Amino acid sequence: xxxxxxxxxxxxxxxxxKVLVGKEFLSRPVKGIIASxxxxxxxxxxxxxxxxxxxxPNIQSVVTANIADAVCVLYTRGKRPDxxxxxxxxxxxxxxxxxxEDTFTVCCWLSNLGFSCKTPREPQ
Amino acid sequence: MGKSEQFTxxxxxxxxxxxxxxxxxxxxxxxxxxxxxxxxxVRRTSIACYEAEMNAINYATNCKVSLxxxxxxxxxxxxxxxxxxxxxxxxxxxxxxxxxxxxxxMGFGAGMGLPNIKKNTDWMExxxxxxxxxxxxxxxxx
Numbered sequence: 417x418x419x420x421x422x423x424x425x426x427x428x429x430x431x432x433x434k435v436l437v438g439k440e441f442l443s444r445p446v447k448g449i450i451a452s453x454x455x456x457x458x459x460x461x462x463x464x465x466x467x468x469x470x471x472x473p474n475i476q477s478v479v480t481a482n483i484a485d486a487v488c489v490l491y492t493r494g495k496r497p498d499x500x501x502x503x504x505x506x507x508x509x510x511x512x513x514x515x516x517e518d519t520f521t522v523c524c525w526l527s528n529l530g531f532s533c534k535t536p537r538e539p540q
Numbered sequence: 541m542g543k544s545e546q547f548t549x550x551x552x553x554x555x556x557x558x559x560x561x562x563x564x565x566x567x568x569x570x571x572x573x574x575x576x577x578x579x580x581x582v583r584r585t586s587i588a589c590y591e592a593e594m595n596a597i598n599y600a601t602n603c604k605v606s607l608x609x610x611x612x613x614x615x616x617x618x619x620x621x622x623x624x625x626x627x628x629x630x631x632x633x634x635x636x637x638x639x640x641x642x643x644x645x646m647g648f649g650a651g652m653g654l655p656n657i658k659k660n661t662d663w664m665e666x667x668x669x670x671x672x673x674x675x676x677x678x679x680x681x682x
Contacts, residue, residue, distance in 0.1 A: 455647030459587045460656050464579070476646045479562035483569060483586045485579070 421445035422529060424488050424511055427467065431515060431525045433490065437502050438511025444487050449531050451523050455480040462486060469519055469526070473497040475504055482508045492519045547575065547609040553593060555600045555622065561646065564605055565590035568616075575609060577682065584660040585614050585680050591653040592618045592676055598643045599623060600673065611682065613662075618676040625668040632658070632666075 425442040428435060435442070450462035451469035455476050458468055464485035470477050473495040481489050489505070491497065494516040497505070505512045515522050527533060549571070551564045569586040573579075589605075596603035600622035608615045625631050632654050639649025658664050661678040668674040 453647060454650050454652075456591065456650055456652035456656055458647075459591065460652060460659065464583055470647075472647050474646060476561065476648070479566060480590070480647065483562070483565055483583075483590045485583050 421447060422531075424467070424513075427488075427490075427526065427529065428513060430529045431522060433513040433515050436491075436497070436512040436514055437505050438488075438509065441488075441509055441511050444511075446487055449523065449526055450486070451519055458486070459484055467526075469522055471495050471519055473501065475501045477501070478505045478508065478510060478512070481505075481510050486510070488513060490515065490522065492517060492522050545610070547571075547607075549607045551605040551607070553596045553600070553603040553605060553620075555597060555602055555620075557597060558642065558646070561594060561597050562590060565593050568605075568607055571607070572609070572614065577609075577614070581614070581680055581682065585616070588657040588660040588678055588680070589616055591656045592616070592678075594643070594646075594648045595653050595676075596620050596622075598639055598649065613679045613681045615677070615679045619673070620675075621673045624670040624672055624674055625666070626670055628666055628668060 423443050423445055446467045447465040448463050450458055450466045452458050453470050453472045458480050462484050465487045468481050468486045468489045471492045473491050477489055478501050488511045490513040492515050565586055568589050572582045596618055600620035603618055603620035606617040630636050634655045635651040637649050637651035643649040662681045664678040666676050
Protein backbone atom coordinates (compact mmCIF):
# COMPACT_ATOMS: atom_id res chain seq x y z
CA UNK A 417 0.00 0.00 0.00
CA UNK A 418 1.31 3.43 -0.87
CA UNK A 419 2.52 5.47 2.10
CA UNK A 420 0.30 8.39 3.06
CA UNK A 421 1.79 11.70 1.96
CA UNK A 422 2.73 14.15 4.68
CA UNK A 423 0.97 17.49 4.63
CA UNK A 424 2.56 20.90 5.06
CA UNK A 425 1.00 20.94 8.54
CA UNK A 426 2.74 17.65 9.44
CA UNK A 427 6.04 19.30 8.48
CA UNK A 428 5.27 22.50 10.40
CA UNK A 429 4.53 20.44 13.53
CA UNK A 430 7.35 17.94 13.05
CA UNK A 431 10.05 20.55 12.50
CA UNK A 432 8.65 23.28 14.82
CA UNK A 433 8.34 25.80 12.01
CA LYS A 434 6.87 29.25 11.97
CA VAL A 435 4.18 29.90 9.33
CA LEU A 436 4.81 33.32 7.76
CA VAL A 437 1.94 33.24 5.27
CA GLY A 438 -0.61 30.77 3.88
CA LYS A 439 -2.01 29.15 7.05
CA GLU A 440 -5.14 28.21 5.10
CA PHE A 441 -3.22 25.91 2.73
CA LEU A 442 -1.40 23.73 5.26
CA SER A 443 -3.48 20.63 4.53
CA ARG A 444 -1.90 20.28 1.09
CA PRO A 445 0.25 17.17 0.54
CA VAL A 446 4.02 17.40 0.00
CA LYS A 447 5.39 14.90 -2.51
CA GLY A 448 9.11 15.62 -2.20
CA ILE A 449 11.87 17.96 -1.06
CA ILE A 450 14.25 20.19 -3.02
CA ALA A 451 16.91 22.07 -1.05
CA SER A 452 18.89 24.73 -2.89
CA UNK A 453 19.78 28.41 -2.94
CA UNK A 454 20.26 28.23 -6.69
CA UNK A 455 16.90 28.77 -8.36
CA UNK A 456 18.06 27.26 -11.66
CA UNK A 457 18.72 24.04 -9.71
CA UNK A 458 15.18 24.15 -8.38
CA UNK A 459 13.83 24.63 -11.90
CA UNK A 460 16.03 21.86 -13.29
CA UNK A 461 15.75 19.17 -10.64
CA UNK A 462 12.59 19.53 -8.56
CA UNK A 463 9.38 17.59 -9.08
CA UNK A 464 6.00 19.24 -8.87
CA UNK A 465 4.34 19.56 -5.44
CA UNK A 466 7.73 19.66 -3.70
CA UNK A 467 8.71 21.66 -0.64
CA UNK A 468 11.51 24.11 -1.43
CA UNK A 469 14.07 24.51 1.37
CA UNK A 470 16.26 27.57 0.86
CA UNK A 471 18.19 30.30 2.64
CA UNK A 472 17.44 32.72 -0.22
CA PRO A 473 14.53 34.85 1.00
CA ASN A 474 14.06 37.11 -2.04
CA ILE A 475 11.06 37.33 -4.33
CA GLN A 476 12.70 34.96 -6.83
CA SER A 477 12.28 32.08 -4.38
CA VAL A 478 8.51 32.55 -4.50
CA VAL A 479 8.35 33.18 -8.26
CA THR A 480 10.48 30.05 -8.79
CA ALA A 481 8.25 28.02 -6.47
CA ASN A 482 5.21 29.12 -8.48
CA ILE A 483 6.83 28.35 -11.84
CA ALA A 484 8.09 24.93 -10.66
CA ASP A 485 4.74 23.99 -9.04
CA ALA A 486 6.33 23.79 -5.58
CA VAL A 487 3.75 23.51 -2.84
CA CYS A 488 5.54 25.52 -0.16
CA VAL A 489 8.80 27.39 0.65
CA LEU A 490 10.76 26.88 3.88
CA TYR A 491 13.41 29.50 4.74
CA THR A 492 16.28 28.39 6.94
CA ARG A 493 18.61 30.22 9.34
CA GLY A 494 15.74 32.51 10.31
CA LYS A 495 15.80 34.32 6.96
CA ARG A 496 12.74 36.51 6.52
CA PRO A 497 11.33 37.56 3.15
CA ASP A 498 10.29 41.18 2.66
CA UNK A 499 6.70 42.42 2.48
CA UNK A 500 6.52 42.22 -1.32
CA UNK A 501 7.63 38.57 -1.25
CA UNK A 502 5.05 37.73 1.43
CA UNK A 503 2.32 39.40 -0.63
CA UNK A 504 3.34 37.57 -3.79
CA UNK A 505 3.30 34.23 -1.93
CA UNK A 506 -0.21 34.99 -0.66
CA UNK A 507 -1.27 35.79 -4.23
CA UNK A 508 0.19 32.50 -5.50
CA UNK A 509 -1.34 30.64 -2.52
CA UNK A 510 2.10 29.31 -1.57
CA UNK A 511 2.66 29.02 2.21
CA UNK A 512 5.98 30.37 3.49
CA UNK A 513 7.58 28.69 6.50
CA UNK A 514 10.62 29.61 8.56
CA UNK A 515 13.14 27.84 10.77
CA UNK A 516 15.99 29.35 12.77
CA GLU A 517 18.08 26.25 11.98
CA ASP A 518 20.37 25.73 8.97
CA THR A 519 19.39 23.91 5.77
CA PHE A 520 21.30 20.72 6.68
CA THR A 521 19.59 20.39 10.06
CA VAL A 522 16.13 21.03 8.59
CA CYS A 523 16.75 18.43 5.86
CA CYS A 524 17.77 15.88 8.53
CA TRP A 525 14.50 16.55 10.35
CA LEU A 526 12.58 16.13 7.09
CA SER A 527 14.35 12.83 6.55
CA ASN A 528 13.36 11.73 10.07
CA LEU A 529 9.75 12.58 9.23
CA GLY A 530 9.89 10.08 6.38
CA PHE A 531 11.17 11.89 3.28
CA SER A 532 13.70 9.61 1.67
CA CYS A 533 16.82 10.57 -0.24
CA LYS A 534 18.92 8.65 -2.75
CA THR A 535 21.41 6.05 -1.57
CA PRO A 536 25.10 6.70 -2.33
CA ARG A 537 26.43 5.35 -5.61
CA GLU A 538 29.92 4.52 -6.78
CA PRO A 539 31.65 7.68 -8.05
CA GLN A 540 31.65 7.92 -11.84
CA MET B 541 -9.48 25.35 -28.31
CA GLY B 542 -11.02 24.54 -31.71
CA LYS B 543 -9.07 22.79 -34.42
CA SER B 544 -8.05 25.87 -36.39
CA GLU B 545 -7.82 28.25 -33.45
CA GLN B 546 -4.63 29.98 -32.60
CA PHE B 547 -3.68 32.01 -29.59
CA THR B 548 -0.99 34.68 -29.88
CA UNK B 549 0.27 37.27 -27.47
CA UNK B 550 3.22 39.65 -27.24
CA UNK B 551 5.04 40.89 -24.11
CA UNK B 552 7.91 43.30 -23.52
CA UNK B 553 10.80 42.80 -21.12
CA UNK B 554 13.08 45.66 -20.08
CA UNK B 555 16.70 44.82 -19.40
CA UNK B 556 17.89 45.21 -15.78
CA UNK B 557 14.30 45.53 -14.59
CA UNK B 558 14.97 43.25 -11.62
CA UNK B 559 11.79 44.13 -9.74
CA UNK B 560 9.52 42.59 -12.37
CA UNK B 561 11.77 39.57 -13.03
CA UNK B 562 9.53 36.58 -13.63
CA UNK B 563 6.31 38.49 -14.20
CA UNK B 564 6.05 37.62 -17.91
CA UNK B 565 6.59 33.91 -17.16
CA UNK B 566 4.05 34.04 -14.35
CA UNK B 567 1.47 35.61 -16.69
CA UNK B 568 2.21 33.09 -19.46
CA UNK B 569 1.92 30.20 -17.02
CA UNK B 570 -1.52 31.40 -15.94
CA UNK B 571 -2.62 31.84 -19.58
CA UNK B 572 -1.54 28.29 -20.48
CA UNK B 573 -3.24 26.89 -17.40
CA UNK B 574 -6.43 28.78 -18.24
CA UNK B 575 -6.32 27.30 -21.75
CA UNK B 576 -6.63 23.90 -20.09
CA UNK B 577 -3.26 22.54 -21.22
CA UNK B 578 -1.79 19.56 -19.27
CA UNK B 579 0.00 20.47 -16.01
CA UNK B 580 3.32 18.91 -17.05
CA UNK B 581 3.37 20.84 -20.34
CA VAL B 582 2.52 24.08 -18.54
CA ARG B 583 5.31 23.44 -16.02
CA ARG B 584 7.96 22.68 -18.67
CA THR B 585 6.97 25.70 -20.75
CA SER B 586 6.99 27.98 -17.71
CA ILE B 587 10.44 26.80 -16.59
CA ALA B 588 11.94 27.39 -20.05
CA CYS B 589 10.18 30.75 -20.27
CA TYR B 590 11.41 31.87 -16.84
CA GLU B 591 15.03 30.98 -17.63
CA ALA B 592 14.76 32.90 -20.93
CA GLU B 593 13.18 35.85 -19.14
CA MET B 594 16.01 35.94 -16.58
CA ASN B 595 18.55 35.86 -19.42
CA ALA B 596 16.80 38.78 -21.14
CA ILE B 597 16.68 40.82 -17.94
CA ASN B 598 20.31 40.07 -17.20
CA TYR B 599 21.82 40.73 -20.62
CA ALA B 600 19.47 42.57 -22.99
CA THR B 601 18.48 46.21 -23.32
CA ASN B 602 14.96 45.12 -24.17
CA CYS B 603 13.26 41.99 -25.40
CA LYS B 604 10.07 41.16 -27.25
CA VAL B 605 8.43 37.92 -26.14
CA SER B 606 5.92 36.27 -28.44
CA LEU B 607 3.69 33.42 -27.39
CA UNK B 608 1.85 31.29 -29.89
CA UNK B 609 -0.37 28.35 -29.01
CA UNK B 610 -2.18 26.16 -31.52
CA UNK B 611 -3.45 22.59 -31.54
CA UNK B 612 0.03 21.16 -31.99
CA UNK B 613 2.42 23.19 -29.91
CA UNK B 614 3.24 26.05 -27.59
CA UNK B 615 5.88 28.27 -29.18
CA UNK B 616 7.80 31.06 -27.53
CA UNK B 617 10.12 33.60 -29.13
CA UNK B 618 12.53 35.91 -27.30
CA UNK B 619 13.90 38.64 -29.60
CA UNK B 620 16.27 40.94 -27.81
CA UNK B 621 18.42 43.96 -28.50
CA UNK B 622 21.62 43.57 -26.59
CA UNK B 623 25.25 42.46 -26.66
CA UNK B 624 24.53 39.12 -28.34
CA UNK B 625 26.30 35.83 -27.66
CA UNK B 626 29.86 35.46 -28.90
CA UNK B 627 30.09 31.67 -28.68
CA UNK B 628 26.73 29.86 -28.71
CA UNK B 629 28.31 26.42 -28.29
CA UNK B 630 30.04 27.60 -25.13
CA UNK B 631 26.85 29.30 -23.85
CA UNK B 632 24.97 26.02 -24.21
CA UNK B 633 27.40 24.24 -21.88
CA UNK B 634 26.19 23.76 -18.33
CA UNK B 635 28.21 25.87 -15.92
CA UNK B 636 29.39 28.49 -18.42
CA UNK B 637 28.24 31.93 -17.34
CA UNK B 638 29.02 35.60 -17.77
CA UNK B 639 26.35 36.69 -15.27
CA UNK B 640 26.69 39.66 -12.97
CA UNK B 641 26.74 39.44 -9.17
CA UNK B 642 23.28 41.01 -9.12
CA UNK B 643 21.77 38.11 -11.03
CA UNK B 644 23.68 35.58 -8.89
CA UNK B 645 22.22 37.13 -5.76
CA MET B 646 18.79 36.40 -7.21
CA GLY B 647 19.60 32.68 -7.38
CA PHE B 648 20.51 32.56 -11.08
CA GLY B 649 23.62 33.01 -13.22
CA ALA B 650 25.20 29.60 -12.65
CA GLY B 651 25.26 28.77 -16.35
CA MET B 652 22.19 26.57 -16.31
CA GLY B 653 19.70 28.77 -18.16
CA LEU B 654 20.13 27.66 -21.77
CA PRO B 655 20.73 23.96 -20.88
CA ASN B 656 17.59 24.11 -18.72
CA ILE B 657 15.60 25.56 -21.64
CA LYS B 658 16.85 22.80 -23.93
CA LYS B 659 16.01 20.13 -21.33
CA ASN B 660 12.40 21.32 -20.93
CA THR B 661 11.52 21.90 -24.57
CA ASP B 662 11.05 19.71 -27.64
CA TRP B 663 12.68 22.09 -30.10
CA MET B 664 14.98 25.07 -29.64
CA GLU B 665 16.82 27.48 -31.91
CA UNK B 666 19.28 30.16 -30.83
CA UNK B 667 20.71 32.78 -33.18
CA UNK B 668 22.79 35.76 -32.21
CA UNK B 669 24.71 38.66 -33.70
CA UNK B 670 27.33 40.21 -31.45
CA UNK B 671 26.55 43.86 -30.78
CA UNK B 672 22.97 43.56 -32.05
CA UNK B 673 21.00 40.95 -30.17
CA UNK B 674 19.80 37.40 -29.74
CA UNK B 675 16.82 35.45 -30.99
CA UNK B 676 15.71 32.41 -29.03
CA UNK B 677 12.84 30.25 -30.22
CA UNK B 678 11.54 27.13 -28.56
CA UNK B 679 8.52 24.87 -28.78
CA UNK B 680 6.80 22.31 -26.62
CA UNK B 681 4.61 19.86 -28.50
CA UNK B 682 1.10 19.21 -27.23
